[in-house]
Amino acid sequence: MLHDRLLKAIDTLGFTKPTDVQLAALPPALEGKDLMVGAETGSGKTLAFVIPMLQHFLDNPSPNTGTRGLILTPTRELAEQVCQSVKDLAAFTRITTMTVCGGTSFKEQAAEIRKNPEILVATPGRLVEHLERETMDFADLEFLVLDEADRMLDMGFRDEVMAVAEICRKERQSMLFSATLSHRGVRALLPEILNEPQELMLNTHQSGQENIHQQIILADDDKHKERLVEWLLANEQFDKVIIFSNTRLKAQWLAKSLQRQNRRSGVLHGDMSQDERKHVMNLMREGKINILVATDVAARGLDIQGLDMVINFDMARSGDEHLHRVGRTGRQDNKGLAVSLIDHSEWNLMSSIERYLKLSFERRRLKGVEGSYKGPKKIKASGKAAGTKKRKTDGKGDRKAAKPADKQRQRNVKQAGKRPSNKPSLGDGSMPMMKKKKPATD
Numbered sequence: 109m110l111h112d113r114l115l116k117a118i119d120t121l122g123f124t125k126p127t128d129v130q131l132a133a134l135p136p137a138l139e140g141k142d143l144m145v146g147a148e149t150g151s152g153k154t155l156a157f158v159i160p161m162l163q164h165f166l167d168n169p170s171p172n173t174g175t176r177g178l179i180l181t182p183t184r185e186l187a188e189q190v191c192q193s194v195k196d197l198a199a200f201t202r203i204t205t206m207t208v209c210g211g212t213s214f215k216e217q218a219a220e221i222r223k224n225p226e227i228l229v230a231t232p233g234r235l236v237e238h239l240e241r242e243t244m245d246f247a248d249l250e251f252l253v254l255d256e257a258d259r260m261l262d263m264g265f266r267d268e269v270m271a272v273a274e275i276c277r278k279e280r281q282s283m284l285f286s287a288t289l290s291h292r293g294v295r296a297l298l299p300e301i302l303n304e305p306q307e308l309m310l311n312t313h314q315s316g317q318e319n320i321h322q323q324i325i326l327a328d329d330d331k332h333k334e335r336l337v338e339w340l341l342a343n344e345q346f347d348k349v350i351i352f353s354n355t356r357l358k359a360q361w362l363a364k365s366l367q368r369q370n371r372r373s374g375v376l377h378g379d380m381s382q383d384e385r386k387h388v389m390n391l392m393r394e395g396k397i398n399i400l401v402a403t404d405v406a407a408r409g410l411d412i413q414g415l416d417m418v419i420n421f422d423m424a425r426s427g428d429e430h431l432h433r434v435g436r437t438g439r440q441d442n443k444g445l446a447v448s449l450i451d452h453s454e455w456n457l458m459s460s461i462e463r464y465l466k467l468s469f470e471r472r473r474l475k476g477v478e479g480s481y482k483g484p485k486k487i488k489a490s491g492k493a494a495g496t497k498k499r500k501t502d503g504k505g506d507r508k509a510a511k512p513a514d515k516q517r518q519r520n521v522k523q524a525g526k527r528p529s530n531k532p533s534l535g536d537g538s539m540p541m542m543k544k545k546k547p548a549t550d
Contacts, residue, residue, distance in 0.1 A: 109321065111166045113200040114159060121196055127152035130159075132194065132308050133283075136164060142282050142305040144298065148435065151310070154193045157253045157283050162194075164250065164281075165203055165226060172479060177227040178276070180269065182259040183405055184209040184231060184382055185389060190255060191229040199337060203227065210234045211382025218243040232268035234259060246276045253333065254301065257286040259427065261293040273301045277383040285434075288428050302417035319438035322446045323470045324458060328479035329360070333421055333449045335477050339417060340447060341399070347414035351401045352433050354422040362421060363401040373399035404429060411439065420448040423457050427464035447472070452481055 110118075124133065129147040137143055137160035147153045162179045162388045167473045170176065178193075187207045206220050208230035220246050221228075228235075251371050252273065254260065260269055282302050286294055289309060298305065327333045337351065353359040356377040365373035374388045376399045386491070392412055397409045401443075404424075416439050424430035430448075437444025448457050462469060507510065 110159070110161055110227075113166065114124040114197065117197045117199050120199070122153075122431075129153045129308075129310050130156045132310060133157070135419070136308075137283065140281055142286045142302040143309050144302060145288075146286060146309045148310075148431075150288055152402060153285050154255070155197070157285065158190075158194050158197055159257070160265045160281075161227065161251045161253075162198055162201065162203060166201060170248075172514045173248040174224050175226065175246060176248055177222075177229050177253075178246065178249055178272070179227070179229045179253040179255060180232055180235070180254045180260065181229065182231065182263055182265065183481060184211060184385060185376075185405065186256065187229045187231055188242050188389075189411060192193070194227055194229065201488075203358070205229065208235050208238065209382060211385070214238075217395055219232075231267040232272065236268045237270070249277045250280055252276055252280055252281075252282045254284045254297075254416065257284050257294050257297065258288045261297075262428075266297075269297065270300060272304065275368075278388070287432065308445065320434050320443060320444045320446050322434065322448075322467065323469070323472045324450050325450045325472050325474060326479060326481050326483060327451045328481050329451060332477075332479045333451070334362065336449055336474060337362070337366075337419060337421065338534075339474050339477050340417075341366075344417060344445065346398075348395075348397055348398045349417040349419060350411060350412075350436055351419045351421050351426070353401065353403060354425065355488075356403055358422070359403055361399045365403070371399055372397040373401060374403040376400055376405060378403060378405045383425060390421070406535060407521055412436065413472065415439075416442070417445050420445045420446070423448055423450060423454040425457070425462070427461045430461050431465065455484055 129145065130153075131152045133143060133145055133153070133156040137157065145153065145156070147156075157179070164177060164473075179190055181190055184207075187209050191205055191207045194203075198205065204225040205227040206217075206225045206229070208217055208221070208228050209231060211232060214234075217234075218238065218241075232236075247419050252268065256537075257269075260266075284294070284297070284302060285304070289295070289307075325336055327336055341349070351362065353362060356379055359375050359377050363373055366373040374391055376385060376388050381389075388397075388400070392400050393415075401421075418434050420433060422431055434444070434446035437446060448458065448524065458469070492547070
């Protein structure tokens, strides 16, 4: 049975029934077992690892120890969101938590860490920096959670994750959560981090997509895509929308274009300071802006109420990234729309993502803003291999065998009127003379 203070917080937050991942993960996690969980984005997995941690701390108070719980996330935005979830669930307890991320003052963080918060939510890069400067230790650590483990590996944090796991206390409970447990690097981490884990696979590539209507629109180039975005924003019904771009420069360009149209829009990318990123996210959550142009820094973990449309200005570079982008909408049984704008250089990528996700995106055309690109040209099937000639048969379906004399006459006809070659035949035992190449001149 959960602690009364946890139940009070859950009731205050308005949660009435657990999600599938919570139903599956909470019982073994509360028993102290290590877990590896595959669950789609927006499934409620944050509570599946925060509740067991808080329950353990309430059942086993230890006020004079250091950090007892560590949650690693790939991005600052996800760290902030998870930290807020911890604070909400711990609202009626004295359990403290803080984020340890880049983009903020190192000295200020070190001062906060000296106050011994029981739970840290951190990104790997900044956390390793604190460990190297010996501003924290994990001698008292009881819980280690890797949230969005596949994304951390994709971002190149494997060495940092392994360094953190190595310095943590061996007698701990560890949990790994990932949207794609099939990721080639995730399972390689298991022997180093988890101890005889229980595996819970609650998603496939298609799960979590049922509430999302996915479409593609063909485009000529970025300027044409800009016009398509303008049409969608003017004609689709939405509360909030995220537009994804693959590069920071393109995201900034598109955001400025929308602002010139007096649209309430903001931009989010990895080169912004932490304060700038938090400010933009707060504006979005509060409804002061309703359009966010972002790079993939926003594709993981962000939960924004009322986000009912996603536009891929650029197609995601992989099926997993596409999965996480469109997963910003259609959350918690709500309906969502995801539109991908595809130019000639993205068709093959889009097709490979369709095959990977085992989905078929709806093809859509917007009247008045159609482009000239219609997709790859289709080659009509002729019933025979291209470049082959009709073979002669003997009337019984077998190819007629040409007689040697006939072949010689055909060669003689072809050579008629041509100058005799001075080159020796390769069949007479001699080798043709090779001309020396002239040296190249400047």
